[in-house]
Amino acid sequence: MSDDGDESDAQSLGITKRKEYETGEWYAEVVQKADLADYAPMGGFIVVKPRGYALWEQVQENLDSWFKATGVENAYFPMMIPESYLERESDIVEGFDPEVAWVTHGGHEELEERLAVRPTSESIITPYMAEWTRSHRDLPLRLNQWCSVVRWEATDTKPFFRTKEFLWQEGHTAHESEADAWEETMTRLEQYNRLYEDVLAMPTTLGRKPDHDKFPGGETTTTVEALMPDGKSLQAGTSHYLGTGFAEAYDLTYRDEDEEEQVCHTTSWGLSWRALGGLIMTHSDDQGLVLPPTVAPEQVVIVPIWQEDTREEVLEYCEQLHAELDADGVRVVLDDRDERNPGFKFNEWELKGTPVRIEVGPNEVDDEEITLVHRPDGETETAAREDLTDATEDALDTVYAKLYADAEANLEENVREAHGRGEILGTLGQHGGYVKTGWCGEEACETEIKDQIAAEIVMLPLEEDTDPVHETCGVCGEDATETAFFAKNY
Amino acid sequence: MSDDGDESDAQSLGITKRKEYETGEWYAEVVQKADLADYAPMGGFIVVKPRGYALWEQVQENLDSWFKATGVENAYFPMMIPESYLERESDIVEGFDPEVAWVTHGGHEELEERLAVRPTSESIITPYMAEWTRSHRDLPLRLNQWCSVVRWEATDTKPFFRTKEFLWQEGHTAHESEADAWEETMTRLEQYNRLYEDVLAMPTTLGRKPDHDKFPGGETTTTVEALMPDGKSLQAGTSHYLGTGFAEAYDLTYRDEDEEEQVCHTTSWGLSWRALGGLIMTHSDDQGLVLPPTVAPEQVVIVPIWQEDTREEVLEYCEQLHAELDADGVRVVLDDRDERNPGFKFNEWELKGTPVRIEVGPNEVDDEEITLVHRPDGETETAAREDLTDATEDALDTVYAKLYADAEANLEENVREAHGRGEILGTLGQHGGYVKTGWCGEEACETEIKDQIAAEIVMLPLEEDTDPVHETCGVCGEDATETAFFAKNY
Ligand SMILES: [Zn+2]
């Protein structure tokens, strides 16, 4: 077994930044060295590499199957939207106009009307929903598309978290009543929550955005918020009850059972590749990427450890393990490269985030055992060879549970109550996380905190809050009508 | 059972144009009335409705699984390409510049460098392949992305066949040698062929494009051509051997086993939603859409036929059939709507292209039988109730075979030999289809035919043609070096 080049390669593999002290730089390093994404030549754009895209495919497969099982159909609408269509709903044009990328020329000709590269598609989808909806029998109408959108924000590129172009799904639905539309809004929020809880090993908090931060033109924006290990909250998916505003702007009406013309209630909901940013940020560590087994491209890597005289028996044993796990549906890879030593392989698969490593040396062969190592904490266990698949699946489940428990502990430790400007700012400054306080409902009270510490109200309790945590606003002291969750955010 | 509204609805459902005489108008009507697509507000763009998108998902699922089984990884590259990147390969900028949509503004700011909405992605993907490729051990590198592209052609919109924006997949690969890259080129061409043969029930012909019509900057463009029932050839997928031109332009090199720097050989290959245009055009008829069971959203519709006194028994029987077929994995729907009569339902499911209809009346119940009707030709067969799934699957297979056989007969009848301008033009004018003739290799000889009848050389035999069909060029009479297939095309 040759070590040629291992040392210099190992150096370029290693993560040099520390998650705890240089979170931003560490994150950027993990994304690049774990082969998830690269920076594009134009600021704000990224290239998603195969190992990053495979994670997005897992998100897609899960959500898409849940959407379809609950009455959603996929469709595809143009990536360009005429300016006049955007302008038909005044809030949406005000909300998105500063961020729109404009196509002005086709070939050598200037276009008569410039076209927006879609920042979101309400203004092109709603008019078609209007054309396709005549009677209450056509409702509910539930459409979804997987596509990319562009928002020309002039901030630093942070792969997956903040990019000018991003991949997402956007769902758009129309209903007969407010109740139906609200049920839809919550169905999708719950599906997003399920993605985080059951697939990405991330506990989340469901809430509403304050009115001044809701979707432009909508009634209520609900949000799935995930607390990152650096104490910032990630808006990890949003589901909007849009009321009748968009339906009125785009003539989306239906004839009810009494043949009366009625206006639809609509919703829209979206989840983007930010989910991957949250996933990477939440679980990964100073050795590199950490992935839950649910989404890991390889759930298990088998690494043989041999000397010349044991090579044959160790490799043969490994090949049998590989064949058996593979037949049992485990995503497993056997790293039998001759030119790399086991230590190098350990590091490389740790960097890639493979949840469980099976080590096999001559001892394992002799004792008919396997040694399993959990990626997140290096815990080692042995199991009998005959229990291979069961022991492996147990180890994968344990890894998932560990990742979830760690993230949950972070969330639980970081919800604090505070009242009064000084206490709010002090608590946010010292600990990050969520600070719960009474709120009078005025945006000015949020602005005061935001100006000083760049934290904002990231959510309100999901249900209208009849009994706020404090009787008075934590900022101005007036009567409180809500409990606000302040946090720094992405 | 009420007939209210059936008559007017039936009228709006019916196809009014005839495939044989008004092919273009008939096609547009089928696409819209079978709920596949709608026209967008901007000329050249379409909206793909759920029933159209479901067909695209079938194409995706098949190709994607074959790609992955043969070493291809999915990735995602930016939808915008800086102008300076496009310009690094001079042929590609010349080839696509007239068709590029340009983004010139982001928000309220004019961009320093305008960005092309990708017309194809060689010029953004190849530089990254160069960054990721150091040694021969990194090769072959096989990337694919599913995305949309924009080409600003100023021609009439024909849904799926010709649109300014279209969905496609584009594969990009790098290899050590010409032989490897050629093998890749052919692997993808064969997979496209398999899609048509085994999934879309369309026989195709494999060939090469003449040099003057190959991919800009490439060496050889291979093509899958499908003959449409109106006698025009559809370029239904292309796979390009690009030689070393792109690799040189974008510095895509590798160190070989002797540590020598070598230039890669690259390929690219793409298949778009034109495949759906070909599918619809090939099989559909004056009653509407016809789909092979492989891609039909509903493979079987069960239509109950009852009077008041037989309603209960007929419906119960139908529900049992539905449950059994569903459990056996057949995509089946029971049309038990009360407000529509059987005749209306027959028409509607015929319009939608459902391959097999199972009719159940009191006689079927009494005799413990089922009646199966094949969509494409109305052929009716009866089977014993106990043979339900077998009989249904046989019927589905038979429908596939019928569709394929019809398309194959059309292809076989429409390959003709001709020699001399008059005979070539006469044969193309009278019959359409392919005209085989000797060709000297000069574009001028194609131009002469094209100017008179808008037919061109759509392909040459796949293998270098050592023995052309004629000794002399069918147009100019000089020595022939190739056999050319002339045809009108889409
Ligand atoms: Zn206040």
Ligand SMILES: [Zn+2]
């Ligand atoms: Zn000639």
